[in-house]
Structures are given as C-alpha cells and as structure tokens.
Amino acid sequence: MALGTALSVGLVGLKAFMIQLQAFISPGLPFFSIIGLPDASLSEARERVKSACTASGFKWPQTRVTVNMSPASMPKRGSSHDLAIAASVLSASEFIEPDALDNTVLLGELNLDGTVLPINGLLPIMLHMKEHGMNRVVVPRANRDEAELIDGLDVMYVSHLGELIELFGGRANYTVHEIHVDTRRRDLPEGNLLPVGDMNEVVGQHDAKEALKIAAAGGHHVLMTGPPGMGKTMLASRFPGILAPLNQQQQFEVASIRSLCGQLGTHGIDSMPPFEAPHHTASVASLVGGGTGLGEPGSVTRAHHGVLFLDEAPEFAPRVLQSLREPLEAGYVAVSRSRGTTIFPAQFQLIMAANPCPCGYGYGTGERCTCRERDRIRYFSRLSGPILDRVDMQLQVCPVSHIGSRQLPEGDSSERIRQQVIAARSMAVERFRSFGWTSNAQAAGSWLREHTPHRVLAVVNQALSSYQISLRGAYRVMKLSWTICDLDGRTSPNLDDVDRALSLRTTEVN
Structure with a gap:
C-alpha cells in the first residue's frame, strides 16, 4: 500500500477552508478516481493531472489510483487543486519525498503539458492561510503580483509541474513551452472600469x-x-x-x-x-x-x-x-x-x-x-x-x-466635495466607534430613537402619523438628518436638518 498526502484550500464564496488530499495506490486494474464531492471541472482533473505528470517524466502507475479530498462533506470545485492532486500522487509513488509536502499548501491549474496556469481567488485563500497560521504555499508564477500583496508568507512560485518535483527533491524530465495566450478564467464579465471625470x-x-x-x-x-x-x-x-x-x-x-x-x-x-x-x-x-x-x-x-x-x-x-x-x-x-x-x-x-x-x-x-x-x-x-x-x-x-462660461466652478470639483465628505464621515466614525459603524446609514433604530433630539423626532412623528412616510422611511429621514448635521459640523440635527431630509425623502417620481 502506498499513501501520499498534500494540502490545498477550497472556497465557498469568499469563505476558505483547508483541504487534505490523500492519494492511495493499490493493486487492481488501471483506474484513476477523485472522491470527496468534486464538481465537473475537478473530476476532469484526472486527465489533466495524468498527462501533466507524464509530461514531467513520471511514469503513471498501471494500477488503481484513488485521491480523496477531505472534508468529504464540503463541495470542492475548480481547477486550482490540480497541483495538489498531482503532488499527492507523486508523493504516494515516492517520486518526491513524502515528508517534503508537510504544512505546504499547493495551488495551481495544470495544462496537459505540465504547465502551471494561474488561478482565481488566490487573495482570499492566502488571507485565510495567514489567519490560521499556515505560512508555506506554492502558487503559479503567473499569480506572483497577487501573491505579493500578502506579507508574512513563505511563497514559492512554479510555472511547470517539473519545477515542483525538483523543488521537493525529485528528478524531473520536462520541456517548458511558452504560452502567449491569456489563459485566465473569464466565465464572469469584466467589471466596469471607473469612469474618468470630475x-x-x-x-x-x-x-x-x-x-x-x-x-x-x-x-x-x-x-x-x-x-x-x-x-x-x-x-x-x-x-x-x-x-x-x-x-x-x-x-x-x-x-x-x-x-x-x-x-x-x-x-x-x-x-x-x-x-x-x-x-x-x-x-x-x-x-x-x-x-x-x-x-x-x-x-x-x-x-x-x-x-x-x-x-x-x-x-x-x-x-x-x-x-x-x-x-x-x-x-x-x-x-x-x-x-x-x-x-x-x-x-x-x-x-x-x-x-x-x-x-x-x-x-x-x-x-x-x-x-x-x-x-x-x-x-x-x-x-x-x-x-x-x-x-x-x-x-x-x-x-x-x-x-x-468655459471656466469650471472650483466649488463643484470632486476633490473639494470629497474632502467635505471625508470630514463628515470622520464625525460619524467617531460617534459610532463603540458600535463599529462607519456611516449614518448603518445606525440602528434604537440608537436613533435615543439620541435624536425630541424636536426632530416630533417632526418625524408628524410625517409618520400623516402617512407621508413609512416606519422604515422615518428611520431613514433621521439618518439623513444626522448626515446633513455632520456636513455642517454640528453635533446633533435641528429642525432645518429634518425639514431638508424630509424634502429629499418625499419627492414625487412620477
């Protein structure tokens, strides 16, 4: 019986979790299976990993190979686990030293020729590793810029599976093929670039x-x-x-x-x-x-x-x-x-x-x-x-x-408005420091009822009783009043602030 292990990290949304991979090489007819709730793209890793290992000088076992990904109850998806799957099989075959992979996370997609392709979601994975004390990781060389955003981790970069084999004490035989095509995943649309303008x-x-x-x-x-x-x-x-x-x-x-x-x-x-x-x-x-x-x-x-x-x-x-x-x-x-x-x-x-x-x-x-x-x-x-x-x-x-005239009014410039916004936000952050809120829009209704002046509350209640606004709208009017007050540099809203808030809130749209 031959058993090899490797570590990877999975994502469910932005929530990361550790994955332990165990490769088991046992007697039987040639067959390669991956278990542990893999999705379709991960099940296809069998052909990518087998071809990449062969392209790196490794003779694939002509017997049964099983790779388990635990925890088995968590769904696994994506091609970012290819490198860890290959490493677990190489470790089980003693093509690399089994102990060399201890406490090392391996991330990367494999091409059929053994090339390691970049992956998506590397940043939240590395943040999870740093938070949980895992500090050694192997990532694709094409992800270097992203990996360098996080300090305090021992990061190793590879562009071919053969480099990984040599990195952990094995002997590989491979040829690096230059790829000039952008192979990053594009199944989601590019976000809107911020328009330039003032x-x-x-x-x-x-x-x-x-x-x-x-x-x-x-x-x-x-x-x-x-x-x-x-x-x-x-x-x-x-x-x-x-x-x-x-x-x-x-x-x-x-x-x-x-x-x-x-x-x-x-x-x-x-x-x-x-x-x-x-x-x-x-x-x-x-x-x-x-x-x-x-x-x-x-x-x-x-x-x-x-x-x-x-x-x-x-x-x-x-x-x-x-x-x-x-x-x-x-x-x-x-x-x-x-x-x-x-x-x-x-x-x-x-x-x-x-x-x-x-x-x-x-x-x-x-x-x-x-x-x-x-x-x-x-x-x-x-x-x-x-x-x-x-x-x-x-x-x-x-x-x-x-x-x-052609001259643009300086008072309406984005930078001047932004400085006023920053000053008002700073007042809100200081006011809500013990609550962790960063803006008036996040303030809870209980806080608003307790700290909004009674005269302002009376105006809000009058609008509420006349069905001019709903209960949700009443709280939003109070939040607007506090924001108008912050922009004027005062410590609490007055009647003018709530009147303006109501006028901004109740404008007819049709």
Missing part, C-alpha cells in the same frame, strides 16, 4: 450635486429622476470620486472579490470604491449572483463597499429590481443552488436614474410627450413601493436653461 464637468445641477454630497457622506441610496440628457449618468459616474477612500480592511475585501472574479489584474487594489453599472437587460443571476452547483458573485457583490448604478432603472425587469430588496436591507446576498448556499457580501450604495416617462419628454408643459397615462403608470410601477421605501433620497434633476 463633478465640475457637469453643467449646472448644483442642487443635485449638493444632494449627492449628502448621499456620499452618509452612505444613502439615491433615485434621480429627470429629462434625458441633463446629466444624471454623468453625476452617477462621478459619484465614486467624491466618496471617502476605502480603509485597508475594505480594500482587501474588495480585492478578494475581484480575485474571485478574475478581475484583480484589471483593477488592482486601491482606495477607490468600486463602480458597477449593469445594463438594463441584466438577469437576476447576473445582478445578485447565480450559476450551477454553487453560486457565483453578481454585480451587487462586485459593488461591495462601492456603487451600484442602475441607469434607466424602470427598464429593468420587475423581478430583477425586486431581487435588490434583501441585499439593500441585510448588506449581503445568500445564493442557494443545488450544492449549497453561498453567502456573498453586498454593502453598496444604490444609485438609480429614471426619465419622467417612457419617451422622456414628460416634463415642463409636457407638450412633446407622446406617452399615454397608462404607459406612464406602467413605466414607474416597476419601481415598486418596497424598493422606493429603501431608497433614502429621491432627486429631481431639472432641465438646464443655459450654458455658462
């Missing part, structure tokens, strides 16, 4: 910019309604530029999501919040996550700690819009599929833009509007009450009557 490039719309400053300072969701061509999309695309920068923990969370989606090489890791703008034909699965077996992240997860922008929001399918209700409330999304439930983070700011009617000309006197009343009702009925109730601010983006 707030002062948007002509007019001073009131909308002030409202977006409040939204950025407090982490509030926004709906902008107005005629086409008046700057709604421009305002939204420049919104990440006025947000407070991500802290180190948030940067690693965003980078881990991008690593899982194969987008880290495109975006990198920085302090700029992510920006996602799915097309209005997007499906529920592409927005909140989906796939077969185990769920894959959607746009709401890729927008974590950033902005999800839905342009032409009423054009999205009602079922798609309704799927946003849970992540808006909970800050995460649970994707249930046949092999289990995967939980992805989804703390994002939602910005929606809509025209006043399907044709877009239902403003002012409405002389150019060609829509029937039932068309207008059907258009906005897709933005249901439960969705609008979760949107803190509803803005009217008014038509621009004239174009001013």
